[in-house]
Amino acid sequence: MLLKARRHDEALPHLKIARSILGSDPASALGLAQCLEGLGGDASVKEADELYRDIIRDHPGTPFDEIARTARTERAQSSVRRAVGGGLRPDVMMYIAGALKTFRKIGDGPTREIAAEVAMLGTRGLEINDPTPKYRLRTLPGEFSGLHALAIMYTAFKQIDPTMDSGVDFSREYDAAQLISVSED
Numbered sequence: 001m002l003l004k005a006r007r008h009d010e011a012l013p014h015l016k017i018a019r020s021i022l023g024s025d026p027a028s029a030l031g032l033a034q035c036l037e038g039l040g041g042d043a044s045v046k047e048a049d050e051l052y053r054d055i056i057r058d059h060p061g062t063p064f065d066e067i068a069r070t071a072r073t074e075r076a077q078s079s080v081r082r083a084v085g086g087g088l089r090p091d092v093m094m095y096i097a098g099a100l101k102t103f104r105k106i107g108d109g110p111t112r113e114i115a116a117e118v119a120m121l122g123t124r125g126l127e128i129n130d131p132t133p134k135y136r137l138r139t140l141p142g143e144f145s146g147l148h149a150l151a152i153m154y155t156a157f158k159q160i161d162p163t164m165d166s167g168v169d170f171s172r173e174y175d176a177a178q179l180i181s182v183s184e185d
Contacts, residue, residue, distance in 0.1 A: 003031055008038040026055050026064035037071065045075070053125065072125070073167050092170055095151035096177035102140070103159050114139045115156035118149050122167075126150055 002011035015032040022028040033051035036044040052068040059065050103111045117139050126135070126146035133143035144152070150168055157166040158174060 003035050003038070006038060008035050011035050012039065024054075024058060026059045026062065029055050030064050030067060033068070033071070037075070049075070056125070088176060089170075089173055092147065092151050092173040093177045093180065095148045096155045096170065096174050097180045099152045099155035100159075100177060103156065108159070110139065111156050111159050115153055115160060118153035118156070121149060122153065 002008075002014065012032075012035050015028070015035050018028045019025075019032045029051050033048040033055070036048035036051070049072065052072050055064050055068040056072075103114075114137065117137050121135060121137070126149055128146040128150055131145050131147070133145050133148070135144045135146065135149050136142075137144065137149070140152070151170060151173075154166050154168055154170045155174065155177075157164045
């Protein structure tokens with residue numbers, strides 16, 4: 001009840017006790033993660049993220065897994081926007097413009113394969129705040145950062161079904177990238 005009332009400071013000790021008693025129980029892990037995230041601060045948010053990762057790893061396909069994935073996605077999206085003061089991400093625009101160019105060359109079938117591969121990769125989690133290219137795709141040459149892979153997936157989904165919810169909103173970057181890629185043709 002303290003957590004629902006957003007009284008995170010008061011809820012924290014109780015949730016830590018519950019977590020220590022219940023061990024790998026996903027409900028206690030989720031409650032503690034949500035409390036830590038509500039407290040804010042780098043250390044608390046980092047600890048919350050570790051709990052979300054544990055839930056995703058240890059309880060796949062459960063409602064707890066879905067809630068943990070959603071929380072991580074929302075935080076990642078927020079940090080992506082915050083990195084540029086809420087404006088357009090030039091790096092994402094360029095990733096999308098490159099993907100649009102590639103998808104025009106290869107057609108629908110290979111685009112669907114790429115979308116599926118990146119989506120599967122994303123189920124294990126993409127580190128979108130780390131600019132290091134460390135993800136390899138069988139369907140595309142090279143290595144990609146997590147943000148680059150996410151932009152490719154977003155673009156592929158937009159090509160397949162423009163109404164599809166890919167779990168991230170790069171719509172402004174996509175619109176700008178379309179203008180860039182058309183002017184390059």
